[in-house]
């Protein structure tokens with residue numbers, strides 16, 4: 330069997346979209362609040378879908394969501410020619426070929442997202458060719474079900490925030506993640522608002538529910554050192570991406586001295602990228618995203634490295650390309666779950682593009698041992714709401 334073709338398509342959402350609210354979530358653009366739209370870069374309304382077809386007629390589905398039009402260019406012009414004609418089961422050699430041939434510019438960011446999309450498709454082919462789900466190729470079932478945390482609770486008025494948190498509680502979730510809305514630019518008044526958000530969720534759900542806090546790269550080390558002590562009373566399970574991804578020293582300081590476990594990694598790439606973070610003691614929880622980090626091939630290498638450091642892995646986002654890794658690794662205790670909602674930031678777009686992602690029941694999801702490959706297919710029901718560039 331050989332790779333016969335690689336089709337990369339950019340899906341752009343044209344359907345109804347919730348109006349972005351100010352201070353929905355802190356993010357790196359906040360530092361330029363007076364000069365630029367701080368929510369503009371916080372929109373993920375495009376997705377790249379890769380269909381790799383083999384000479385045996387098997388089609389593998391891959392995807393990525395970082396700069397999809399660029400990822401498509403990279404696949405069309407650089408990566409597809411490297412994999413066409415090759416054995417799709419040779420995932421390690423094919424990853425190394427794509428990685429090393431684009432080393433000068435592709436080892437981080439959109440280059441690695443493009444490589445990830447093809448790698449995910451190759452693993453889908455592997456599972457389909459062997460007649461088993463991908464997690465069975467990675468180590469098999471390590472959990473009866475996967476515990477998931479509800480991940481939304483964007484910064485909003487306290488009454489609606491409490492109602493949303495209560496809703497997840499009523500659905501049986503025992504873990505949930507909220508977004509803070511304020512950072513250095515808003516000073517002490519913003520700090521008080523951040524405390525109100527976390528207090529509201531904690532008071533709603535009680536002491537026995539895990540609360541995680543998302544900062545999405547929107548703070549500085551100096552601000553985090555002043556803000557975090559005011560959050561400790563709420564016992565957050567982790568504080569996510571407080572500083573810029575390249576501020577490894579900042580991560581390490583907060584992870585070792587702030588009193589709260591620091592998580593991150595959704596904006597880091599490759600095995601050696603995570604070795605740097607682990608060597609620095611920068612993280613208490615690793616959160617790579619398989620459709621960014623180097624695909625399933627790299628994600629599985631990071632899982633082994635993280636286990637050696639005894640640092641758990643909770644991939645960014647739910648989505649099948651991440652769930653299979655969580656199922657196959659004991660060191661991946663739980664998964665993220667984006668509740669299905671109207672299109673807002675774009676995390677939820679996955680459900681409009683694909684069918685097959687498991688929906689949670691009582692705070693757990695499960696994968697089907699009998700469905701080969703990744704177990705997702707294109708969702709035709711919403712196709713009319715997308716423009717597609719092939």
Ligand SMILES: O=C(O)C(=O)C[C@@H](O)CO
Pocket residue numbers: 354480508543545569595645646665674676
């Ligand atoms: O879910 C996360 O960890 C993210 O960073 C998603 C991003 O859209 C912020 O909510």
Ligand SMILES: [Mg+2]
Pocket residue numbers: 543545569570595645
């Ligand atoms: Mg995050």
